[in-house]
Structures are given as C-alpha cells and as structure tokens.
Amino acid sequence: MTGKEMIGFIGLGVMGKNLVLNLVDNGYEVAAFDLDTNKVNDAIAQANTEVPERQQPIHACSSLNELLEQLPSPRTIFVSVPAGDAVDDVCRHLIDAGVEVDDIVVDTGNSLWTDTRDRESNYKEHFTFFSTAVSGGEVGARFGPSLMPSGDQKAWSRLRPIMEAIAAKVDATTGLPIERREPGNPVTEGEPCATYIGDSGAGHYVKMVHNGIEYADMQLICEVYHFMRHAMHMTPSEIASVFREWSHGPLHSYLIEISAEVLDQQDEYSGKPLVDVILDKAGQKGTGLWTAVSALQIGTPAPTLTNAVFARSLSTLKSIRLDASKVLPGPTGFTLEVPKDKLIEQLHDALYCAKICAYAQGYQLMQMAAKEHGWTLDLSSISKIWRAGCIIRAAFLQPISAAFQRNSDLPSLLMDPFFSETLGKHQGNWRAIVAQSALAGIPAGAISSALAYYDSFRTEVLPANLLQGQRDYFGAHTFERTDRDDGKYHVRWSEPGRPMEKA
Numbered sequence: 293m294t295g296k297e298m299i300g301f302i303g304l305g306v307m308g309k310n311l312v313l314n315l316v317d318n319g320y321e322v323a324a325f326d327l328d329t330n331k332v333n334d335a336i337a338q339a340n341t342e343v344p345e346r347q348q349p350i351h352a353c354s355s356l357n358e359l360l361e362q363l364p365s366p367r368t369i370f371v372s373v374p375a376g377d378a379v380d381d382v383c384r385h386l387i388d389a390g391v392e393v394d395d396i397v398v399d400t401g402n403s404l405w406t407d408t409r410d411r412e413s414n415y416k417e418h419f420t421f422f423s424t425a426v427s428g429g430e431v432g433a434r435f436g437p438s439l440m441p442s443g444d445q446k447a448w449s450r451l452r453p454i455m456e457a458i459a460a461k462v463d464a465t466t467g468l469p470i471e472r473r474e475p476g477n478p479v480t481e482g483e484p485c486a487t488y489i490g491d492s493g494a495g496h497y498v499k500m501v502h503n504g505i506e507y508a509d510m511q512l513i514c515e516v517y518h519f520m521r522h523a524m525h526m527t528p529s530e531i532a533s534v535f536r537e538w539s540h541g542p543l544h545s546y547l548i549e550i551s552a553e554v555l556d557q558q559d560e561y562s563g564k565p566l567v568d569v570i571l572d573k574a575g576q577k578g579t580g581l582w583t584a585v586s587a588l589q590i591g592t593p594a595p596t597l598t599n600a601v602f603a604r605s606l607s608t609l610k611s612i613r614l615d616a617s618k619v620l621p622g623p624t625g626f627t628l629e630v631p632k633d634k635l636i637e638q639l640h641d642a643l644y645c646a647k648i649c650a651y652a653q654g655y656q657l658m659q660m661a662a663k664e665h666g667w668t669l670d671l672s673s674i675s676k677i678w679r680a681g682c683i684i685r686a687a688f689l690q691p692i693s694a695a696f697q698r699n700s701d702l703p704s705l706l707m708d709p710f711f712s713e714t715l716g717k718h719q720g721n722w723r724a725i726v727a728q729s730a731l732a733g734i735p736a737g738a739i740s741s742a743l744a745y746y747d748s749f750r751t752e753v754l755p756a757n758l759l760q761g762q763r764d765y766f767g768a769h770t771f772e773r774t775d776r777d778d779g780k781y782h783v784r785w786s787e788p789g790r791p792m793e794k795a
C-alpha cells in the first residue's frame with residue numbers, strides 16, 4: 293500500500309492499540325493479533341473512523357501462525373503485553389508458530405532489564421529478541437512516545453526508521469516538543485526521541501531509571517502541593533494557578549502541567565475539588581522499586597528516588613495512619629511568619645533544587661550501572677530523547693543534555709557549572725522550606741532528602757570517620773588513615789592501652 297513493510301503486532305491493550313494506530317499513521321500496514329479479538333476489531337474501527345479515506349491498514353489475525361504468514365521475511369513483530377511471564381509466553385508461542393532466526397521480536401513493555409538481557413541470549417537461536425522501552429502513556433504511544441531501544445545493533449539498523457517515525461519529535465532550535473495530535477497527520481519534522489541505548493537490557497535499565505526519576509519528580513510536586521494546601525491553606529485551584537505560572541519558567545514540565553489540571557478538576561459527584569475526594573493511597577507497578585533496589589545494590593546514593601518509593605508505601609498504610617493521627621502529637625504553636633508571595637518563591641526554588649538533586653541521583657545511577665554492566669550510555673542523547681514524548685519531559689532536560697555534551701564524564705550533574713550555580717543561588721529558599729516544613733509538621737521527605745544529599749555531597753569530611761571507628765570497635769573491620777596512604781589499620785579496643793596495628 294505505502295511501500296513500507298508490514299509489521300506484526302501482538303497485544304492490543306491500551307498501549308498496544310495506540311502504538312498500532314501510530315504505526316498506521318506513519319504509513320505502515322499492521323498484522324495484528326490479540327487473544328481478545330474485540331481489541332483488534334476496536335483498533336480497526338478506530339483507524340477507519342479517524343481516517344475514513346485511508347485504505348484499511350490493520351489486518352486482523354486469528355492466530356500467531358496467521359500473523360507470521362501475513363508478514364514478509366525477515367519479519368518485524370512488536371509485542372505489547374504485561375511485563376513478566378506473558379512476554380516469554382508470547383516468545384514461546386512464536387517459536388511454536390515458526391518464527392525464524394532473522395525475524396525480530398520487539399518487546400515494548402516495561403520489562404525488568406535483567407529479563408530483557410536474559411531474553412536477548414535465550415532466544416537468539418530462534419529469533420532476535422529486541423526491546424524498546426516506551427514512555428509517554430497512551431497519548432504518547434498514539435502520537436509520539438519517547439523510545440529507548442536496545443539489543444542487537446543490526447536489528448537496530450532495520451528498526452531505526454520505524455522507531456524514528458513513531459517517536460515524539462523535538463524542535464531542534466527550541467529543544468521543545470512538537471505537539472501535534474492529529475490522526476493521519478503525524479509529526480514528521482524535528483529530532484526523533486528515539487536513540488539506540490545499548491545491548492543487554494540497557495534500554496530497559498534506562499527506562500527503569502526514567503521511572504525512578506518520574507517517581508521522585510511526582511513526589512516532589514506532591515510535597516509542594518501539600519505544603520501549600522495544609523500549611524498555607526490554599527485551595528486546589530489556587531495551587532493550580534501557581535503551577536501554571538511556574539510552567540513558564542525553569543520548572544516547565546509535563547508533570548507540573550498535569551498536576552495543575554488535576555488540581556483544577558471538580559468532582560462531578562460531590563462538587564468538591566476532585567483531589568479532595570481521591571483516596572490518598574498511592575499505587576505502584578514496580579519500576580520505581582526496581583530503581584531503588586538497583587541503586588542499593590550498586591551502592592549509588594539515590595535517597596530522593598528511594599524516598600519517593602517509600603512515600604508511596606507509607607501512603608498505603610491508611611488505616612494505621614488514621615489511628616496514628618489521633619495519638620501522635622505534631623508541633624504546637626508554630627505559625628508561618630513568611631508572607632505568601634515569599635513562601636511561593638521559596639517553594640519554587642525548593643522544588644527546582646530538589647529536582648536537580650533527584651535527576652543527579654538518577655544520572656549517577658546510570659553512570660555507575662553502565663560501568664558495572666559494560667554499557668556505553670550517552671547521557672546527553674538520553675536527555676535529548678526525554679525532552680518530548682515521555683512522562684518526565686521538561687525544559688529542564690535541555691541543560692542536562694548540554695551538561696553531558698560539555699563533559700561526557702561529568703562525575704555528577706551537581707558539578708556542572710550551570711547546575712552548581714543554580715543550586716548556590718536558590719539553596720537559601722530550599723533550606724527555608726525544609727526548616728518550615730519540619731517546624732510546621734508537614735512531611736517533606738523527598739525535598740528534605742534531596743537537601744541532605746546535596747549537603748552530604750558537598751561536605752569534605754563526613755561522619756563516616758566515626759562510623760569506621762565504630763565498625764572497627766565491634767567488628768575489627770579496620771579503617772584507613774587520612775595522614776597515611778599505606779593500607780588499613782585496626783585498634784585492639786579491648787586490650788589495655790588500645791594499641792593500633794596495621795591490618
């Protein structure tokens with residue numbers, strides 16, 4: 293029909309269906325299979341309604357055998373099924389149906405990166421297992437997500453035109469997303485938000501960290517909202533206005549924009565602001581947790597990312613919290629003395645500085661993971677593909693990309709002159725918010741953890757000296773000296789005179 297190859301697609305749930313519609317907008321025919329045939333029929337109906345003049349581009353397949361028969365060899369098959377066993381089920385069924393060694397099977401789900409790494413090697417006798425982590429939710433999938441592809445390089449050469457076509461696009465001059473949501477009229481100009489990340493699950497690792505940062509970014513916004521709502525007694529719509537104003541500055545981001553929309557929404561049942569009737573128990577699907585676990589395993593500090601996961605866990609203890617709210621005393625007699633305008637400025641700066649620290653943690657985690665797993669991650673390019681399409685898309689990604697462009701070995705984002713100067717300039721307001729939150733009894737774990745991270749990071753001598761002394765005392769774990777570079781020492785603490793020896 294269009295001269296472009298026909299693509300196979302398995303799994304037409306919310307993300308799958310939207311990716312299929314995105315593919316057909318970009319001129320690809322799709323052979324589609326889902327265990328629930330209604331889902332395929334829905335996609336066909338939507339494609340026909342959206343662009344009635346277009347020749348039917350989606351072919352419903354009643355089995356994987358039929359799907360394989362429809363596709364030209366070597367085949368390209370996208371899979372959008374829940375992460376975990378379902379991906380292996382599809383792979384095994386494809387093998388049974390006769391998938392061939394040159395065929396590429398692309399997992400587009402939120403898979404655990406180690407599963408992806410294992411699948412790349414487990415299936416290589418049968419077909420090329422490739423992965424493309426997708427960020428952007430259903431609208432992103434429909435009109436342009438951010439894509440983090442990884443796997444075999446030769447497969448990437450074949451997939452690249454497809455991925456670049458369906459990805460979100462950024463205006464090269466402004467660095468801002470090109471937003472056009474018109475079925476049948478995809479964005480074809482601008483820089484595509486798809487870049488090859490690496491092999492051995494690198495793409496899913498990077499997506500995982502994206503989500504870890506997403507958790508932190510969301511939690512930081514929530515803490516700022518909480519302070520305005522409960523310490524400053526602002527209404528949700530007043531807070532929405534502040535967020536909208538912030539959207540014009542360095543805090544411009546998709547997450548700030550949608551937060552304003554949520555805060556402005558009225559509940560159709562009660563007439564109250566919707567946010568006031570949403571139960572305060574946060575869900576999670578696991579990617580934030582995986583990021584925290586990876587940071588702990590590698591030994592990279594990511595306290596703000598981890599704090600955001602714990603904040604969700606703590607929120608789910610609703611009934612215990614309700615009991616606790618009746619017995620655990622908070623501060624008494626504290627009143628905010630700072631004028632409202634000044635407090636809003638302080639909150640802006642606290643959010644900005646904490647956000648820089650959260651991103652610094654995520655980026656350092658990627659750097660450490662790359663060393664550990666033998667990947668070469670181009671952090672400047674990764675920042676570029678996060679400028680549009682994905683959930684953490686923000687103006688802020690442009691200076692991050694520039695920072696890693698200036699120095700690809702930057703030891704920390706905090707050390708880049710742009711960010712160190714920004715932190716230096718705004719830290720006073722950030723500290724004021726942490727202090728006032730503590731005095732008012734308003735939880736601000738992510739904002740505070742970011743400040744503690746910043747202060748620890750810039751501190752020449754940390755109390756780890758005493759900690760090493762404690763470890764040596766009870767466990768003979770030894771310590772190094774600041775004045776000698778000749779190995780480890782141990783004090784025989786239980787002997788008279790506590791003599792020191794070289795370990």
Ligand code: 6PG
Pocket residue numbers: 402426427428429503506575576577578579580682683
């Ligand atoms: C994205 C999102 C997407 C999803 C996550 C987060 O980048 O498009 O991160 O992957 O929303 O699953 O979900 P939880 O908040 O439930 O963990």
